[in-house]
Amino acid sequence: DSGVTQTPKHLITATGQRVTLRCSPRSGDLSVYWYQQSLDQGLQFLIQYYNGEERAKGNILERFSAQQFPDLHSELNLSSLELGDSALYFCASSAHSSGANVLTFGAGSRLTVL
Amino acid sequence: AQSVAQPEDQVNVAEGNPLTVKCTYSVSGNPYLFWYVQYPNRGLQFLLKYITGDNLVKGSYGFEAEFNKSQTSFHLKKPSALVSDSALYFCAVRASLSGGSYIPTFGRGTSLIVHP
Numbered sequence: 001d002s003g004v005t006q007t008p009k010h011l012i013t014a015t016g017q018r019v020t021l022r023c024s025p026r027s028g029d030l031s032v033y034w035y036q037q038s039l040d041q042g043l044q045f046l047i048q049y050y051n052g053e054e055r056a057k058g059n060i061l062e063r064f065s066a067q068q069f070p071d072l073h074s075e076l077n078l079s080s081l082e083l084g085d086s087a088l089y090f091c092a093s094s095a096h097s098s099g100a101n102v103l104t105f106g107a108g109s110r111l112t113v114l
Numbered sequence: 115a116q117s118v119a120q121p122e123d124q125v126n127v128a129e130g131n132p133l134t135v136k137c138t139y140s141v142s143g144n145p146y147l148f149w150y151v152q153y154p155n156r157g158l159q160f161l162l163k164y165i166t167g168d169n170l171v172k173g174s175y176g177f178e179a180e181f182n183k184s185q186t187s188f189h190l191k192k193p194s195a196l197v198s199d200s201a202l203y204f205c206a207v208r209a210s211l212s213g214g215s216y217i218p219t220f221g222r223g224t225s226l227i228v229h230p
Contacts, residue, residue, distance in 0.1 A: 033218075043158075055215050056216075090157055100165055103158070
């Protein structure tokens with residue numbers, strides 16, 4: 001157990017729907033990162049939060065949004081889902097946001113869009 | 115743009131033999147380099163990192179990596195492979211984004227298969 005908790009582990013939904021993925025960072029970590037892993041794109045950075053504020057943005061689609069709450073857990077919202085959104089979504093956390101920190105990853109949420 | 119490349123999609127090695135998983139990087143300034151491993155149905159786990167200092171970095175599970183500035187490489191190595199080392203290995207570099215923030219950028223991964 002890495003200490004980073006992601007729910008749900010698996011999610012199957014239909015095109016056009018909206019889902020929310022949840023992440024609880026490791027105790028004491030202030031920074032949360034979201035990554036998307038797919039076979040054709042590899043591991044793509046989506047967005048980072050640090051202590052409740054958005055810190056960095058990657059290749060995140062406008063249909064996707066995220067936030068980090070005062071208790072430091074984070075949610076990734078995916079809307080108007082398309083088949084191509086099927087992927088493994090990882091949350092990772094670190095103590096700080098310098099980029100030199102080691103990331104601790106959760107086990108991922110596997111999203112299947114039918 | 116800062117990036118890492120893992121030129122091999124798959125590496126096959128016999129148990130007991132030395133293994134090397136290759137990584138090259140492209141950064142401006144001093145590189146911060148990392149290796150992570152992903153076992154099936156699991157998240158990535160940190161193996162080792164290079165920030166500064168000795169070019170040979172030792173990490174978890176007997177792995178080590180050699181930083182070579184002239185060749186812009188950071189290859190992962192292990193003297194004697196185990197079947198249990200079979201997994202997906204990711205090289206990563208600290209990359210700067212617009213606005214001055216830094217995030218780890220990952221290579222596409224190399225599947226290591228260790229044969230008994």
